[in-house]
Amino acid sequence: MAGKEQRGGAAPERVLSAALNLFSRHGVSGTSLQMIADELGVTKAAVYHRFQSKEEIVWAVVAPALERLAEVAREAEAQPRRSRQVGTALAGVVDLVVEHRRVSAIILTDPAVSRLVRGHPVLYALEERINRVLAGPEPDAETLVGAAMLSGGLMAAGLDPRLADLDDDTLRRHLLDTARRLMRLRPLPRARTAAEF
Amino acid sequence: MAGKEQRGGAAPERVLSAALNLFSRHGVSGTSLQMIADELGVTKAAVYHRFQSKEEIVWAVVAPALERLAEVAREAEAQPRRSRQVGTALAGVVDLVVEHRRVSAIILTDPAVSRLVRGHPVLYALEERINRVLAGPEPDAETLVGAAMLSGGLMAAGLDPRLADLDDDTLRRHLLDTARRLMRLRPLPRARTAAEF
């Protein structure tokens, strides 16, 4: 496994990388600052020199994915027609999950992270915006079920070891096809890539 | 929220109920025996009189759902034809998720629980049996993606607060329809219930 690394010390990006690894494997509550420090080959105090608290590390880990999600919401809401809104949002969240697999997973599943994110008013509203774009203004029960299954399904697929061999583009294409089927959208013409929709 | 309850002491089923509640809200690592004891209005020592360790409590919480999953695998494998195998397995896991929503969620998402379960050889094999029944012996990439999305999707739907108002039968029906669409199975005739397939 990952032995102790001494080169580079507690540089911020090394801390965040180690933290993400450990959060994925043990959950946020199951990860101590000691474990992060050990992974980097430094002491806890060195980590505390860069981040004032454990919570600050968690925020720094999830921030990039959340900013991307906000961007996806903006892009989707800017589309004039409903069908384009759903398509844009789906392609956006699929891209997001493929590129930030493990961050997406800890945001969606770790209770400590969920609390943190949902406790933030802007981010709580962001979740609702995404849901509204995906399910529409007055969704029937089946659409609601599809939308609910989407996030968890994408997360599970992004993490599944059986899919780890697929390259990103193939995974993205299959995920988008499957996600559209889940949401009862018509299949996309083969030639187009996910980014074009 | 749930105040301290003094009646009933640390009876095993009360411990497990409180533990499941707390595991769902805070994760296993985020739940201490002190929290469980407080929820019941007893001391930690009283809880330890019934269960020898925290791990033993975790096992007792997840055991019923895992036994059901083994039953689902047996039933599905007993079907003579592939199409029936998939249908039976889907109906089984949908039933399982509807009836054990929160237990399914902590098994699938909590790293501490996943480690425990996957470390057990029989249970690790069970996971593979279910996957083989759902995806078939030589699945193409898209089927693999669908199967991967299934577990996480069902879990997310089972926990989604927007779906909490649906009664169990309605939820079960929509979940099964959506899950079959996900796995590219033909829609089920309306009259049939999930249990019949």
Place this chain on the structure above:
DNA sequence: GTCTATACGCTGATAGAC
């Protein structure tokens, strides 16, 4: 059966030497 009391390691976090 449930309690009080206790053991001892590890937690997140701080102070100050180099």
Place this chain on the structure above:
DNA sequence: GTCTATCAGCGTATAGAC
């Protein structure tokens, strides 16, 4: 910037009184 040393508090778990 990273270290050593230290803190109070909480973690799991145990012993023994009632």
